[in-house]
Amino acid sequence: MASLDAVVKQVVSKYKNDKTRLMDIITDVQSELGCVSDEAVSQIAKLLDCSKVDVEGVITFYHFFTKTPRGKYTVYLNNSAVANMKGRAAIAKAFEDAVGCSFGRTTSDGIIGLYDTSCIGMNDQEPAAIINGIVFTNLTQDKVKEIVAGMKAGKDVKDLVKEYGDGANQSDLIRAMVKNNIMRKGPVLFAPYDQGSAIKAALSKKPEDVIEEVKIANLRGRGGAGFPTGMKWEFCRKAEGAKHYVICNADEGEPGTFKDRVILTELPHMLFEGMAIAGYAVGANEGIIYLRAEYLYLKKYLEKVLEDLRAKNILGKNIAGKGFDFDIRIQMGAGAYVCGEESALIESAEGKRGEPRNRPPFPVQKGYLGYPTTVNNVETLCCAVRIMLEGGEWFAKMGTAQSKGTKLLSVSGDCQNPGIYEVEFGTTVNTLLEMVGGRNAKAVQVGGPSGTCIGKKDFGRRICFDDLATGGSIIIIGPDRDLFEIVHNFMDFFVEESCGWCVPCRAGNVILKQKLEKIMSGKASTKDIQELEDWCKIVKATSRCGLGQTSPNPIYTTIQNFREMYEAKVKKDTDYVSTFDLLAAVEESCKAAGRIPKVEEH
């Protein structure tokens, strides 16, 4: 193996000593050396002429970066709520038994590491894990035994994949066992089209008219926040800057969403064409797709699609002979949910900790490297392609007053047919439950943990920005589930994924989770429910970015919609329940003294 110094030097020079490429530098150094040790941190800082804390800050921010070795094979087993519903506990135990170490550790010989990870975008085929970048889905105890045996025998991880999914998952460049599970195709995303026809249609108009068409369509961002895309493009176009950028946000991290994964697998050409259209509209010649680390397995394939599009002159110089240049590079993430927030994503793409920025200025004014930048969701950019082909009016005929077009939903949990569904905005939860085979649900989590948890009385509500907004995640919770466990899992997720910048999110989520645990343990009074609800409001009102403004929602919306569940857990006739456990407190000393405590006397 090459020396540490030589590896670091070679990697840093590959990225031309550019500090804004620190994400890639750390990724490459780690893939060569297994981790980024203190010594490597020093070397990177020296070569980039920056402080060591700048490098260390970035490494310790991202889930998949590490300063200590995590094994020749590193298993990241998803611990999202749906994974738990689908039997994750037994799979985790199977791994521990077969490997011989517990989760959060690496075997003493340094061969296999077992680690938890947040939702990896495979909710329709859980339990699932990522091993050295390769995805393993629908895990069973037998599969685990086989995988571990393979790792112990020193096999290449990709040779442990024994089955392949459908569609492009079978292509030579992906070869993944991931399934698309496309259950319902709609007219916007999944109708066929000729590659290149949309960018040609766009280039035949003035950029302002492209924006106008998107405005007529009333297209709103498909990531969840729903900002009008035409307006965003217009702001970006009008903002002054020597350059402009288009960034595609392919960091879908909301537990339960996986729609972008399917678009990236089956419709990447459509997505990249949409980025070119956005580029033309805002006056950008460069685009970046920020791809979440969990989708690393798609990177080679996406690079090939980019090459093909360049060969077809849908990307590159003088596109379609119209004098417009546009190209795209892929920026890998490294595991941080908060990077789905557009300004955090930009910070990350600039090689920094993925901490959201203060606004103003907004990214459309000062975004990537300080230039005006439009950040759009994967699905939004695909919608723009269809709008160029069919027109804004055609698009605006579908949907509701505030939400036009169709929405791609990722459905998982307790239903017969998990997968993705392209439905018209305004579809009711009831209709959707019928469609997916989940009629007996007791609750539906709309919009992922940061969205809303609704009960039966609200199943007549509609999925759209006017009513129940969602970036695409729909988790169906069956009648036998303990909703507390799901809420607790979601709070765990937010505690883990908070960037830690602002007080209410950093401390508040921990406090909320502990209070929830107090109620779950049965050692709470009615007052605790009220306090918990009040504290949720404080965190929501004072947090800096969308993460903290919505992270109390699992608790907050279940208190609103399932209050009886909380009330059943607390002692109603008292204002105060002691959480002090005398037996536990004296256990150790009693053991030492050989005494049996007489608690009933106290």
Next chain:
Amino acid sequence: MSTINFTIDGKSCKAKPGQTIVEAAKDNGIYIPTLCHFEGLKPAGTCRICTVKVGGRNMAACTTPVTEGMVVENKTADLEDYRKAIIEMLFVEGNHMCPTCEKSGNCELQALGYRYLMMAPRFPFLFPKRTLDASLPKIVIERNRCVQCLRCVRGVTTADGKRIFGVVNRGGHVEITVDKDLTATMTDEMAQKAMDLCPVGAILKKEVGFAIPIGKRKFDSKPIGSEIEKA
């Protein structure tokens, strides 16, 4: 450009172009509590104590510039309770033992606790395990008291602009750390600056202690913010 007119809690105020709400409020004799804010440093908006309501939305007053006709709500019951809650969160999130702290009386967190009449935090203490670093030549870092305001990160750099302080980890595990090689180049003045920037007792200059006697410290006789309100 000319003066910007805006209101805080109904009172007509004037601001200079580019001023943030906190700065402009100060010039108009109105105190908006801050902790992570430090004049001259780029605002970070980490503590959120300065949260105000503008156009029905909660915003950090330290990072939001004033615009013409802006209507700011500052001293409402809701906002004052949020602020108190944030101060309480900071007390439970760290391990603060005011009586033994060198910064007592000069500590902005403590002063805010007094100003907001915090008797006991409403939240249970989290008692985190935090570390102390006394190995550095000029300063001691006492992380039990750190409020992650990032004032040291933003304000202390080497002559060639490298950051001496930085942040590692994320979420509740965030902590301040230093580039040990660069701290070796710290002068006494830089160490003093780091200590002065720190609103609490997390950064202390070595080999000097209790230079200002108790009773003569910043907040010993007047509450924090009174210097602005009297103006």
